């Protein structure tokens with residue numbers, strides 16, 4: 048029996064592994080499984096493929112391959128970037144970030160606060176944008192690093208990283224950006240951006256989960272977070288994950304090959320979905336309405352609806368979306384990103400993120416829109432928790448009343 052078709056609108060959470068990417072990693076799981084640090088051929092012949100992979104991922108972001116360190120994920124890259132800037136400048140104990148970062152940055156900064164570092168969390172306005180004057184005012188003589196995401200995973204809102212980096216450069220402060228959501232959607236050029244450090248993760252660009260990279264501009268002082276062997280020039284201890292590194296390289300080539308036309312088509316499909324939502328579902332509003340944003344993401348608040356219940360009903364229809372970042376799904380707290388944008392708890396809890404991909408078709412959007420208005424109406428009609436439970440039970444979704 049074949050599995051029913053999935054209607055996947057959650058590509059900011061993760062993406063499918065592309066068939067070309069699977070092919071690229073297979074040889075390193077079967078014949079070429081040695082340890083690259085070994086002195087004999089089974090091992091040392093793997094150094095070439097790792098270096099070629101480094102060149103591929105460097106090309107995706109306009110970097111030199113010597114500026115790339117492979118890591119285990121975006122979270123590790125971000126933690127390494129921030130702590131490296133702190134540990135190489137022990138006299139500086141202040142970090143500037145925003146109130147809407149992914150938990151990889153947010154919780155790393157919170158842990159550093161507990162260790163005595165000071166963190167400024169810049170606020171955003173209702174559209175999710177930063178006030179650059181306020182940003183400039185937040186910089187201090189003892190600011191070791193500014194860590195600000197390029198594209199928000201929940202809303203798709205973009206921050207003006209090139210402008211932020213220019214200000215940091217004038218002030219002699221290192222700037223790291225979490226660019227995890229951008230490959231294949233935005234053109235990435237570390238020199239045009241002017242950042243000192245940048246983090247990526249392969250699973251957001253049709254690579255496997257569990258491999259990331261950290262870009263560190265030449266000349267930037269660096270201290271490893273993962274301390275062990277001499278791998279990655281001493282920048283990250285641990286035997287290299289050759290299959291995943293090769294996979295990441297292939298995924299980077301695919302992301303680099305995405306044309307401007309494909310990006311425009313993606314944005315047009317997302318816009319079509321939004322237009323249909325607004326036409327067919329009253330009292331739905333877009334979060335981050337006025338800000339520049341990724342071409343694939345839309346964050347919509349459906350007034351009076353519990354997003355978690357909506358997601359459960361959509362799941363029954365093989366439609367997958369998210370009520371915020373995947374990392375917070377399952378927790379009852381409203382999204383910190385949406386509350387930082389000024390939404391109240393009920394508005395934040397009524398928000399669904401739809402994130403499309405190049406694999407998303409017009410037919411997928413049509414299927415979603417053939418069900419979404421009805422499901423939203425059904426939940427709105429279920430005025431009491433008991434009625435809501437009945438509606439969910441009728442679709443065999445287990446809930447605690």
Ligand code: PLP
Nearest residue numbers: 120121122149151200225227248
């Ligand atoms: N930063 C952003 C913006 C993300 O969306 C994610 C993943 O959801 C991460 C960082 C963390 O990446 P990883 O899952 O590879 O640790």
